[in-house]
Amino acid sequence: MTELLRVSGLVKNFGGLTVSSNVNMSLKAGERCALIGPNGAGKTTFVNLVTGVLKPSAGTIYLDGQDVTKLPPQARVQRGLIRSFQIARLFPTLTVREHVHLALLQRGQKTFRLFGSLRPDAATKAEIEDLLAVMGLSSVAETPISALAYGLQRLLEIALALALKPKVLILDEPAAGVPHSESHRILDALDRLPADLAVLMIDHDMDLVFRFAHRIIVLAQGQILCSGSAAEISADPKVRDVYLGSRARERA
C-alpha cells in the first residue's frame, strides 16, 4: 500500500521545553491508526505540526511522497491532508446540507455570492447526497446545525472533512461530547469511510480507539513510547505506567 504520510525526526521545542522529541511515524493508504497518550503527552502539538499550524524545530513531513514541511496549512489541505472541522466555528443557522455544499465549494475554490443563489449543479447535488448518506445524515439534511445533537454534529464534521477529498484524514476527538452509549453511531459511520483513506484518530476514549484502530501509537512526554495492536497496547506495562503515573500526578 502507498505510504501517504511520513513524519521523520520531528522535534518541537517551546523555549527550553521539548514537546515533540524525534517523532518518527508513517501512515499507509487504508490504515486506521490512533494516537493516544496521557494529558500533556504532545498529541495536539503533533497534529499542529503535521497540519502546519506549528513550525517544527527540526524534522520533515512528507505527504504522499512530497516534502510539505515548509508549506502553510491551506497548501497541505489542497494536497489532501485534512483535519476534521470544528463545527462550532461554522454558521449555526445554515442547514446540514448547506454546510456540506459549502465544503464542496471550498474544495473547488469556487466563490459564492453572499446574496446570490447557492444552487448546486447536478454532480455537486449527487455528491452532497452521497456524503450525507455515508455519514448517516440524510434524515437531518434540512436541520440547522444549531439544532443538531452532539453525535450528529460530530458526523457532520467528518462529512465536511470528506468533502475536501482527503488522502490523510486526522480525526481529532471524533466523539467529543457524545454520550458513551451513542459512540457506536460514530464507529458505524467510521466503518463506512473510503477504504483507501489513511486515518489518524486522536482520542482519549480507549473503547473507541481500540475498536477503530488497527495500530495504536502511544505518545508520552513528546516521544513514541510504543505502537501496536489494541491487544499489544493494553498488555504493555509501559502504557499502564504512563497512564497511572499521569493520574497520580494529577491527584497530587
Ligand SMILES: Nc1ncnc2c1ncn2[C@@H]1O[C@H](COP(=O)(O)OP(=O)(O)OP(=O)(O)O)[C@@H](O)[C@H]1O
Ligand atoms: N504554545 C505553547 N507554549 C509552551 N508550551 C506549550 C505550548 N503548547 C503546548 N505546550 C506544552 O506542551 C506539552 C504538550 O501539550 P499538548 O497540548 O500537545 O499535549 P496533549 O497530549 O495534546 O494534551 P491533552 O491530552 O491534555 O490535550 C504540554 O506540557 C503543554 O503545556
